[in-house]
Amino acid sequence: MGTLSDQNAGTRRTTLSRDRVLRAAIAYADANGIESLSMRSLANELDVVPMALYKHVANKEDLLDGMVEIVVGEIDQAAATGEWKHDVRLRILAARAALLGHSWSRPVLESRGAMTPAMLSYLDALTGLFLAGGLSVDLTHQMMHALGNRMWGFSQELFAATPPKDAETLKAQKAALPAHYPNLAEIAKAAMHSDPASRRAPGCDDQAEFEFALDLLLDGVGRLQAHR
Amino acid sequence: MGTLSDQNAGTRRTTLSRDRVLRAAIAYADANGIESLSMRSLANELDVVPMALYKHVANKEDLLDGMVEIVVGEIDQAAATGEWKHDVRLRILAARAALLGHSWSRPVLESRGAMTPAMLSYLDALTGLFLAGGLSVDLTHQMMHALGNRMWGFSQELFAATPPKDAETLKAQKAALPAHYPNLAEIAKAAMHSDPASRRAPGCDDQAEFEFALDLLLDGVGRLQAHR
């Protein structure tokens, strides 16, 4: 009567899994704020000892990566109508909606290298919408950077970060990129050609891209003013 | 011969001060990365015991606030020429340059409420340039939000955060705002009138502002494409 003891609170807990851990972490962060999410508090939530989590996530960084990966994966991918401006608008507003549902997710996402599969997939889809709409590769490239920049002068968007990490794996995944993310691959290739030797990501001129976006905004508002 | 012992490394250290602490912290973060800046490492750098720092900064948050405050204060305030687009452009590129000099500063700044005097002063000056250029108060308001938003759909810019904190002090500083930051006060007042009951900062519709900026960018790039 006592040996299979702990049926303590009625619900017998299913065994842990990476997915269960990540979703519990998301729920906990939603409810209690990201700053009070620790390996210990999360373990406690799952009625488990802290070290048990490490059988499912490599470390806390990996936990956070997994959390944003799920949130980004939940972005609604509406079907394209063919009007690129409308489609892009919808996709971006869907992303916004998904992230607003978890208030911790934006800072966490931004604090990280963030180039996870879900993220790349989102960016690739967006890029594809521009290209399908007839924008040139260059213009699409600029636009993607414009969308990622914050324009106070507080720049450096979501790319960059985490430089090589491991020359082997980097080269391998770069080779695999076109297959999974054809649109990203296309603008990457074009950028590489136009400016072979450059500082950060191949062929990207941060300063020029920042100024492009800034001018787009300034010209846009100038035009609005001119039209009264 | 021994009692006034420690003239240890030649340079007798001057006494600490808030400014010396903050500048040492900036130098340390520049050299070693923000993630290895701790109260202990900083104290060690200053040949002092960790708790000594607390006589000059309230806590680590305050230390970080002070650091960005100095960096933001170093933004070059070029004289206005009267051509608002040019002036705004210059001011923003100056901000970018100032922040790029300290790679840790952008994430730190964004992680914080950030509404320090130097920050408000920068924003007020920028706002003033738009207003002086003849833009309407409403358009200026929208533009300021557009500049603060990041357009992946990963929104919520630099405003918001830290809601009341202390109803007393809040009301006091709101009353003092027009004197120090007249331009900010003007758009705040206008926003308040147009939409008396609203969720976050008085009279600001996040969603609408986000969409305004997004459309500005999309229309701008659409126009570029049309001109080949």
Place this chain on the structure above:
DNA sequence: TGCCTAGGTGTACGGCGTACACCCCTTCTT
């Protein structure tokens, strides 16, 4: 039957921010 291994446990370490009680040296008062 007995081994292998995936997954949960327990203990422990070093680092963090910081509360609190000191003490000493300077400066100001009378």
Place this chain on the structure above:
DNA sequence: AAGAAGGGGTGTACGCCGTACACCTAGGCA
């Protein structure tokens, strides 16, 4: 000149964090 006051550096200690490492244990497979 004496003594009070207090600003600023010190020492100790607490509770939290992430996580390394050794261990145990239950189920599946040979």
